[in-house]
Amino acid sequence: MKKILVVDDSGDLRSSLVDSLQSLFPDAKILEAQDGVEAKDRLEECLADEPLDTLITDYEMPKMNGLELAQLVRNNPAFSNLPIVMMSGIIGERAHALRAISRDLGCSFLEKPFRREDLRLVLSRIQ
Numbered sequence: 001m002k003k004i005l006v007v008d009d010s011g012d013l014r015s016s017l018v019d020s021l022q023s024l025f026p027d028a029k030i031l032e033a034q035d036g037v038e039a040k041d042r043l044e045e046c047l048a049d050e051p052l053d054t055l056i057t058d059y060e061m062p063k064m065n066g067l068e069l070a071q072l073v074r075n076n077p078a079f080s081n082l083p084i085v086m087m088s089g090i091i092g093e094r095a096h097a098l099r100a101i102s103r104d105l106g107c108s109f110l111e112k113p114f115r116r117e118d119l120r121l122v123l124s125r126i127q
Contacts, residue, residue, distance in 0.1 A: 002025050002027070002028040002029070002048055002054070002127075003028065003029045003031070003046070003051065003052050003053050003054075004021055004025070004028055004029070004030050004031070004053060004054045004056060004112070005030075005032075005039060005042050005043070005046075005054070005055050005056070006021070006030060006031070006032050006033070006056050006057075006059075006081075007032075007033045007034075007035070007036065007038075007039040007043055007055070007056065007057040007058060007061070007069065008017055008034070008057070008058040008061070008087070009034050009035055009058065009060075009061040009062060010058070011034070013058075013112070014032055014034070017056065017068045018030050018032065019027045020116045020119055021056075021119070023116065024113045024116070024119070024120055024123070029050075031052075031103070033062070034061075034071075035061045035062055035063045035064060036061055036063060036064025036065060036066065036068055036069035037055070037064050039055070039057065039064075039069055040064070040069070040072060041093075043055075043073065043076075043079060047078055051127070052079070052082060053082075053083070054082070054083045054084075054085065054123065054126065054127065055069075055073060055082055055083070055084045055085070055111075056085040056087065057069055057083075057084065057085070057086060057087065058086075058087050058112075058116065059086055059087065059088040059090065059098060060088065060090070066086050066087070066088075067086075067098075067101060067102075067105070069113055070084050070086065070102070070107055071105065072103045073124070074099065074105055074106065083108070083126040083127065084105070084106065084107040084108070085107065085108045085109070085110050085122055085123070085126070086098070086102045086105075086107040086108070086109050086110070087109075087110045087111075087112050087114070088109070088110075088112060089112035089113065096113070098105075107108070108122050108125060109122075110122050
């Protein structure tokens with residue numbers, strides 16, 4: 001069974017993403033966090049429980065943004081190979097920089113807003 005952690009400060013977007021993931025992976029266990037700090041707690045819980053298969057995180061969040069979260073994950077040997085999908089609705093030059101930084105951290109990139117098919121394609125590349 002897949003175990004996916006979804007991190008986004010927007011409850012509506014998080015809910016929509018969870019619905020999309022459940023339609024793509026009906027047997028998956030979907031965990032949620034509203035920011036990077038809460039996600040860190042969920043990741044630590046996964047160390048004691050079943051492993052996590054994928055992390056999907058927004059870039060812009062309070063407390064700890066997506067890049068900080070990705071760096072934290074990459075610096076932890078237990079999660080260093082965890083597939084990460086970084087989402088952002090940032091447009092223009094900042095989006096290009098974010099994509100480059102995401103690649104440096106070994107993250108896939110998903111531009112918001114996205115369609116379920118976009119999500120499926122990104123996930124099919126990393127799993």
